[in-house]
Amino acid sequence: MTGIETYPLTGAGGIPAAASGHPDVATAVTAAVTAAPAVAEATPAQRAQWMRAVADALSDRVNDLVEVAEPETHLGIARLSGEVERTANQWRFYADVAKDGGWLEATIDHATETAPDLRRMRVPLGPVAVFGASNFPFAFGALGNDTASAIAAGCPVVVKEHPAHPLTHALLLDIATTALAAAGAPAGILGTVSGFEAGTELVLHPAIHAVAFTGSQRGGMALHALTWNRTVPIPVYAEMGTVNPVVVTSSGAEHAATVGAGAVASFTLGMGQFCTKPGLLLVPAGSTVLDEVTDALTRHTPRGQLLTPGIATAYVAGIDRLVAAGGTVVAYVPEPGPGNSVSAVVMTAPASALVPGSALLEECFGPVLLVVEYADAAERDAVLATLQGALVAAVMTGSSEDPELPDLLARLTPLVGRIAVDAWPTGVATTWAQHHGGPWPSTSVPSATSVGARALDRFTRPITLQGVPAAALPTPLLDANVWRIPRRVDGRARAARATT
């Protein structure tokens, strides 16, 4: 059974996707430029205070935010409530990171016989533009990881409104700018523009110094092309869609029922609208994993609307492309429902169909999982060798001593930014060790992360001060470690508690 007619897109869609107008880009950017010196010169501890005020304001307004966001996103009250709290905690985390000061990479080389006194630290770039995601209106939206980490690093932010949730956007901006002002942050630290043309104008504005984007490959690459046509090119940190592979080992397949249920729970989470959605499940031929996945979908029958009519339409077209490329539908959820609802789908394809350029190797955004059976390790590795770069891979093992694991880790390392073992790829904790990025096309800058402590790096660059007298040195580079930050002095890494 194949073909798109089986998966009707019911209903005309929820909210208008059109932009809400064309606010004045010049005004928004000028406010950011005016704020920039005060934001940069504030101590990280001061910025952390401002950020905790935003976090607390978000926590105070969970119900209001969910009430506005649910009709715009159809993500459900429970998910949206949790996401607001998560976003508040992200602001608290980046506040801690700002204050910790490790991101400054303060480095002091006192003069030697052969080299002058050299002191290096990272400085904020200035105003930056953020294009948030459709699928996480809070955690990756206007007040998501990008905005929080940019402000932590000392950069004012101008956010481009996402057309999928303008009312949520407006409330978020109102909550944050009110909280920031009350906490004493400079006016202009956070602004917004809306509309496609305004987004283009924002990226081309000479006072914008970097762009962070979460969305489609087409959107990310268009922004990249745009910035390289500026008089002064600027970096674009685009986190784009990918097919995230999950490999089930031979002994992992012995837990087929658990794997099947986990796969369905993961690929249908948020109706599959996760950049970390497992897109490809590689399972040993002869195992019962594929049967268990289809059974689990039948039992689980996830239903829900996608974020926008456009995403629903693209999903249906994507299913069609997978079928045309050799995929076969083996299970789906009937009668999806009204509005932007779509059917969750499990497909399979022979390993031989996964050749470079095949649509089977490209992301289909939404609740679809492709299960491919491999005859042996050689066929499994041949499939892995055809995959594009991805944000995350996972391995499902039989035990912590699974003999296939070391080789699989070595093969997956060049492909992805994160490898989860015996865990599904969905779920990105905002911590010190997190890396949410990966080889092209998962990101435009594979060394950059949009989540975790190192997210600040995108909005800073190093500068070295040579022979600068102590009276003119910035605090982090004084001989005395006034802020008690981690530093490297004369080649030796020192912990934060060091006072010199």
Next chain:
Amino acid sequence: MTGIETYPLTGAGGIPAAASGHPDVATAVTAAVTAAPAVAEATPAQRAQWMRAVADALSDRVNDLVEVAEPETHLGIARLSGEVERTANQWRFYADVAKDGGWLEATIDHATETAPDLRRMRVPLGPVAVFGASNFPFAFGALGNDTASAIAAGCPVVVKEHPAHPLTHALLLDIATTALAAAGAPAGILGTVSGFEAGTELVLHPAIHAVAFTGSQRGGMALHALTWNRTVPIPVYAEMGTVNPVVVTSSGAEHAATVGAGAVASFTLGMGQFCTKPGLLLVPAGSTVLDEVTDALTRHTPRGQLLTPGIATAYVAGIDRLVAAGGTVVAYVPEPGPGNSVSAVVMTAPASALVPGSALLEECFGPVLLVVEYADAAERDAVLATLQGALVAAVMTGSSEDPELPDLLARLTPLVGRIAVDAWPTGVATTWAQHHGGPWPSTSVPSATSVGARALDRFTRPITLQGVPAAALPTPLLDANVWRIPRRVDGRARAARATT
């Protein structure tokens, strides 16, 4: 007195600039691909041993290298000898950096109630391409900072031969590959190709993962365009030419004779063929600095050949462009000499001529310095506001309490990657705190450095391992700090001596 006829390019030029053939790119890259796992899996301490072997081999062969390089570069025996020793010391430094392990950024977050066990480290990208500079055949050439830092980071390197010094290149490769083999490094860790077409083929090869380049803006931007037309784009770290500004404060101008002599010594060093050459000297109107600069040039009369006939021709054309843009020659060295010799030139222009787009704001590679007098701080700042990004700026003060210094540091910070106070910009020590990069167009990636400990970052990217059992973890991410490297554990930065 203006016009190019005053500065004849005497002689037909030294060595042929044509490429020496078209070695097989596929063979060179295949050797690098074969070597890559062994290079990456070697401990940093092992790589450091290999690298010290290269350093010692360079130190042993100073005379041989200088003998080959002098006819190809005309840089002089003293300079070339010093540069070989400097290059050997760079290899020793990057060996120390590799072993230190701070570049791994090893980060461990043990599982909490809300997040899984996450462990992050940087991994080498795989084979990379290096395009060395013409002006430093050793320190920034085939075995320069790029190659040494890439090998320190665990990446095999394929070097594109610079057509200006093919014999020097061949000897460098022979010395290094012999030393590396004797030290036990895998064959293929270092290879080479030559010729323009081979360079293009190298950058487009799917197994090449990054490109490091030192040279002209045109060359750097061409490489960038090339890599973004690949199926999988890769980063290009291009360090390009810039006009490095030096500001003399009011009280700094009281030391006019010292400033004048220093300016001439700096801008004529290596016949001005430094990417850190001071290109623009901003001095207070009414001071005697301009007179002292012209006097110093007359007394100093630096003479020498440029590296290639092409560079000499471009220099003469560049002087012509500066004159056409409103520059006036105020001093020059007569009778430059044979071959690729050119006259060193001091020019001046009114501050009002430095408008965006003017040739006065673009690099002229070679021994020319533009001196511009400013009427007051407002005019000085207006000039600074028109400057493009640059690798380095300098400030010449009256004393360490110079009241103009703090404001000047703030104004120069957005413009450059390094600020030297009471020191000339030429001279780039390879240390922990060095940053040799800067805003576009000085580099294609303003956060990257091509010199110093952080040069390794360009050839690595982070990966996060989630829930990986201890038996399959890489050594840097084990709970026990086996290599005694700096790490961050559960959010706390720890010094290298920490054992956990």
